[in-house]
Amino acid sequence: MYDTQTASEPDFRVVDSRLMVKVFICFAVLALLSVAIALGGKWVGHRVAMAGNTTDTTQREIVIGNNVIAVPSNTIRFAQARRDGIAQRLDLYLRYPQMDGYSEIASDAFNHANGARKTILFLSFAEQAMSHDMSGRFAPIYSKLIEKPGTPGPAGITFYDFAEKTGYLNERLAVAERPGEEPFVARCLAELEAEDSLAPCERDVLVGDGLSLTYRFPLELLGDWKALDAALAAEMRRIVRTGAEPRTPAG
Structure with a gap:
């Protein structure tokens, strides 16, 4: 039985697999950035609210x-x-x-x-x-x-x-x-x-x-x-x- 795909044609299965990996990585990076921004926002907000004060009792x-x-x-x-x-x-x-x-x-x-x-x-x-x-x-x-x-x-x-x-x-x-x-x-x-x-x-x-x-x-x-x-x-x-x-x- 002969393979109908020629040498010049791309293997779409490989392309799709690589594309999915890139998409997954992008989503993962965006998710991490979202978490970092949220945590950073809370930290900055806390610092602004403190206005130079501290609760540290050292x-x-x-x-x-x-x-x-x-x-x-x-x-x-x-x-x-x-x-x-x-x-x-x-x-x-x-x-x-x-x-x-x-x-x-x-x-x-x-x-x-x-x-x-x-x-x-x-x-x-x-x-x-x-x-x-x-x-x-x-x-x-x-x-x-x-x-x-x-x-x-x-x-x-x-x-x-x-x-x-x-x-x-x-x-x-x-x-x-x-x-x-x-x-x-x-x-x-x-x-x-x-x-x-x-x-x-x-x-x-x-x-x-x-x-x-x-x-x-x-x-x-x-x-x-x-x-x-x-x-x-x-x-x-x-x-x-x-x-x-x-x-x-x-x-």
């Missing part, structure tokens, strides 16, 4: 001068600072009154969503540059720069305007007497400027060994200044230690 130890500040990564504001080692400055943010860092549960507070913009504290650590903190500077410095009498505020606070030529434009001083102690003192933006700021009040205190802590907070928390100051003092005792070396990171 403990970090940052050395400033003779102090070691031990805090989880999710309390450190800037990504490049989320590492162990020596630094000149450290910036944190904490949710008040929980005194915790960023998490999915606390995301609205940190992203200032749904009206949750009155609970975040911004903390900055640096080596001490002045001999006195803000409370200690009231009698020798601030008391000579303000206009008296002041205006009564919440929880025993008195607001004082700064004299015109002092350089403290659109600011006022919030002062509360503390029997047996130096007064509580904070500088706050004036009311109109304060409305556009998440943390218009600022106070600095000395902590650890030659370490200065400056913390900024919402104006609404002035009415809770006693509890706020106590909470921060307790947090400093917990996270700041002196005369210690940082641990060596694992791995």
